[in-house]
Amino acid sequence: MSETIRVGLGERAYDIVIGSGVRALAAELTGRRNFLVTDSRVSxxxxxxxxxxxPQAGWFEFPAGEQSKTPDTVIAICRRAAELQFDRQARFVALGGGVVGDMTGFAAAIYMRGVGFVQVPTTLLAMVDSSVGGKTGVDIPEGKNLVGAFHQPEQVLIDPDFLSTLPPEEIRCGLAEILKTGVILDEALFAALEREPETLRDGRNPERFVPLIRRSCELKAQVVAADERESGIRALLNYGHTFGHAVELLSDFRISHGEGVAIGMCCAGELAVRLGRWSRAEAERQKRAIAALGLATQLPRHCSVPAMLEAMHRDKKNRGGAVTLVLPKRIGEAETVRTVPDSEIASALEVLYD
Ligand SMILES: NC(=O)c1ccc[n+]([C@@H]2O[C@H](COP(=O)([O-])OP(=O)(O)OC[C@H]3O[C@@H](n4cnc5c(N)ncnc54)[C@H](O)[C@@H]3O)[C@@H](O)[C@H]2O)c1
Ligand SMILES: [Zn+2]
Known part of the structure; x- marks a missing residue:
């Protein structure tokens, strides 16, 4: 049983296929030479x-973890492809989480000025977020995802059975992104997570995740089709991320992306309440949902207010000028707010330390 969601991008349109056993479709990637890229843990x-x-004509594997998400790794992927004489017809296959997907996509975007690629996500985060939409790239010491390209995949194959081996902390990271999508776009999705948080905390019975993955992909596909290059509505998907990226960066990535986003949503929520844009009751509801999923709701001490502000100003969306933030209006609807004064951000952060 599988379902297909179309990402409507004209000549760059593609299908997301979701279902238990869908990974078997990878056997049908014939007709062109495949270059499989993965990380050490997935391998x-x-x-x-x-x-x-x-079916594959080459394989590249790098050490698992965000630390590998560098220009050097992407160049190593390209060099291996060149060594194996992959040409313009090559198809890169990303088997792994967001790190594998972002880097394989970026390598595919620049190898011979662009070859096709397929996403086979193996983490919940990659299944509900990073494998769809064509944002690819790497981190540099100056900031996360600062170097990259838009390059859409040709197909996304999502098999929840991969989740059976995923540790609970990684499941939680994916849940954070689903919750994010719920807060900004769909109260029903948010409520689905609220309803049975404890049964979603590990990857057992992967089938349970199918409706959540389907809805998240549907919403992301709609948003990407409407605004591929993030000049408008796509920016909403960054909810919690400006704060989250700062937390990730200030903890040298010991705090994962999903965890950072969860904390970031709490920061944005508190700020929205203080600015009179969101109700205290709904912000508390968000916080309870985050906590029930086993995610952090408080800022770690090492993320001081000045350090947070500095990191947020360095975030790529805020180059030059005031910080632009996504703030909720109600659960299921959010807006982009420009020019939030640092003093307001600071006083919201003050009350979030553990
Ligand atoms: N492109 C986008 O639109 C987008 C969106 C959200 C996040 N991201 C990026 O995604 C990255 C985070 O992705 P992630 O959380 O998937 O991280 P990840 O790729 O590092 O995966 C997390 C860990 O899980 C392991 N793993 C993967 N699949 C597994 C499985 N089935 N069983 C057991 N272990 C498995 C990995 O080896 C890794 O150690 C960040 O770099 C973030 O910037 C990109
Ligand atoms: Zn994210």
Missing amino acids: ELWGAWARETV
Whole structure:
């Protein structure tokens, strides 16, 4: 049983196929030479399956973790592809989480000025967010995702069975992104997470995640089709991210992306209430939902107010000028707010330390 969601982008349109067992479709990636890219952890767990199933003419593997998400790794991917004589017809296959997907997509965007690629996400975060939409890139010491390109995949194959090996802390990161999508676009999705948080905390019975993945992908597909290059509505998907990226950066990425986003949503929520844009009751509801999923709701001490502000101003969306933030209006609707004064941000952050 599988379902298909179309990302309507004209000549760059593509399908997202979702369902238990969908990974078997990777065997049908024939007709062109495939270059499979993955990380060390996914390779340990799913490498044997991939070697057997995905027809491939090359393989590249890098050490798992955000620390690998660098220009050097992307160049290493490209050099390996060149060594194996992949040409313009190459198809890169990203098997892994957001780190694998973002870097494989970026390598595909620049190798020979662009080759096709397919996403086979293996983390919940990648299934509900990063594998769809064509944002690719790497981190540099000056900031996360500062170097990259828009490059849409040709297909996204989402098989929830990969979640069976995913540690609970990684499941939680994906739940944070789903909750984010709920807060900005869909109260029903938010409520679905609220309803049974404890049964979603690990990857057992991956089937349970299918409705959440489907809805998240549907919403993301709509947003991307309406605003591929983020000149408008797509920016809403950054809810919680400006704060979140700052937290990630200030903790040298020991706090993961999803965890950062959860904390970031609490920061944005508190700020929205203080600015009179959101009700205290709904902000508390958001906080309870985040906590029930086992995610952090408070700022770690090492993320001081001045350090947070400085990191937020360095975030790529805020180059030059005041910080632009996404703030909720109600659960299911959010807006972009420009020129929020630093003093307001500071006083919201003050009350969020543990
Ligand atoms: N492009 C976008 O639109 C977009 C959106 C959101 C996030 N991102 C990016 O995604 C990245 C985070 O993605 P992530 O959370 O998937 O991180 P990740 O790719 O590092 O995966 C997390 C960990 O889980 C392991 N793993 C992956 N699949 C597994 C499985 N099935 N079983 C067991 N372990 C498995 C990985 O090896 C890694 O150690 C960040 O770099 C973020 O910037 C991009
Ligand atoms: Zn994110």
